Amino acid sequence: MADNLSLERLVQALRRLPGVGVKSAQRMAFHLLQHDREGARVLAGALQDAAGSVHHCAMCHTFTEAEICSTCEDPARDRSQLCVVETPADQAAMERTGAYKGLYFVLMGKLSPLDGVGPRDIGLDKLLDRIMDTDAPVLREVILATNFTAEGETTAHVITQALRDRDIKVTRLARGVPVGSELEYVDLGTIAHALVDRR
Amino acid sequence: MADNLSLERLVQALRRLPGVGVKSAQRMAFHLLQHDREGARVLAGALQDAAGSVHHCAMCHTFTEAEICSTCEDPARDRSQLCVVETPADQAAMERTGAYKGLYFVLMGKLSPLDGVGPRDIGLDKLLDRIMDTDAPVLREVILATNFTAEGETTAHVITQALRDRDIKVTRLARGVPVGSELEYVDLGTIAHALVDRR
Numbered sequence: 573m574a575d576n577l578s579l580e581r582l583v584q585a586l587r588r589l590p591g592v593g594v595k596s597a598q599r600m601a602f603h604l605l606q607h608d609r610e611g612a613r614v615l616a617g618a619l620q621d622a623a624g625s626v627h628h629c630a631m632c633h634t635f636t637e638a639e640i641c642s643t644c645e646d647p648a649r650d651r652s653q654l655c656v657v658e659t660p661a662d663q664a665a666m667e668r669t670g671a672y673k674g675l676y677f678v679l680m681g682k683l684s685p686l687d688g689v690g691p692r693d694i695g696l697d698k699l700l701d702r703i704m705d706t707d708a709p710v711l712r713e714v715i716l717a718t719n720f721t722a723e724g725e726t727t728a729h730v731i732t733q734a735l736r737d738r739d740i741k742v743t744r745l746a747r748g749v750p751v752g753s754e755l756e757y758v759d760l761g762t763i764a765h766a767l768v769d770r771r
Numbered sequence: 772m773a774d775n776l777s778l779e780r781l782v783q784a785l786r787r788l789p790g791v792g793v794k795s796a797q798r799m800a801f802h803l804l805q806h807d808r809e810g811a812r813v814l815a816g817a818l819q820d821a822a823g824s825v826h827h828c829a830m831c832h833t834f835t836e837a838e839i840c841s842t843c844e845d846p847a848r849d850r851s852q853l854c855v856v857e858t859p860a861d862q863a864a865m866e867r868t869g870a871y872k873g874l875y876f877v878l879m880g881k882l883s884p885l886d887g888v889g890p891r892d893i894g895l896d897k898l899l900d901r902i903m904d905t906d907a908p909v910l911r912e913v914i915l916a917t918n919f920t921a922e923g924e925t926t927a928h929v930i931t932q933a934l935r936d937r938d939i940k941v942t943r944l945a946r947g948v949p950v951g952s953e954l955e956y957v958d959l960g961t962i963a964h965a966l967v968d969r970r
Contacts, residue, residue, distance in 0.1 A: 576825070578836060626775070
């Protein structure tokens, strides 16, 4: 399609989105051009704005447009607790529970040596700097809320090891049977963990 | 997230893409901001360009940046045949077969009264104008290649009715058993059609 370079370029650009293959990218491009050109312009503007103005919070590493994000700046949060999560989406899930009032550190990923993701890529040194910060002796507990996948567990393990000799409590979210589930349909590993961690 | 309006706006804008819900939009936004800011800028540029320069071919209604698309301008194409398809993707599928050398008309949709898509929305009047064009008496056959769905069949039926009294051959792609398939796994409607259309 020599006369259609910009359509071709749009399809290629859409493929850079995660989970979007050739067919989806074509469908998206056709949809925008046929039914929603205004949407294409809005999306272009939003991409430009976000790529230019969003960066990492100096304290918790999450996405923010300010120097320090609103959660870290909130004087009502309990500064003795620091919850370590993998992504802003995980942080949002924690927030929705309404059960946590402390601060966060967002790794923006998880250790995955096979994919070339090492401690530095997920800001582990920044996390340790923050925990060791002697100007903030108020921190008493680090809650590891990385995912219960192989990479998430490894990440939690590495952080635990790094904090082993420090006078700080390191906890992990409880593993167990999800609320509302029937034992019959819960996988065996989960039941075994729930049995060990019974109270 | 009062300090994160442009991230929020980006997620909302990504949701305008077909098949993208809140979770996918968040994942896309996080991916672009964390791993591929260059991709975000490339996509923004491609969207702007395409929204500004891509329009419909004056002859076949497909997307093009020129006045007339390259297929319609190609002097090697057989001008006695006109193949009617629903989308540029369907046209591309026809082209890949290498079995068709005529021209196309791309409806850019299908009749769907329940969704408020009428004849005018899919350019049916433009198609009929083109077929009736007395300056182009060379056209002898209209091949209906709309999809074999309820809407595609309706669209084909409406076009057939509109051309009933004209001195022009109207054909439909053959329905039948797909190449390479085993009868045992083919649905009954397809087998019944293949039986009726046997040759």
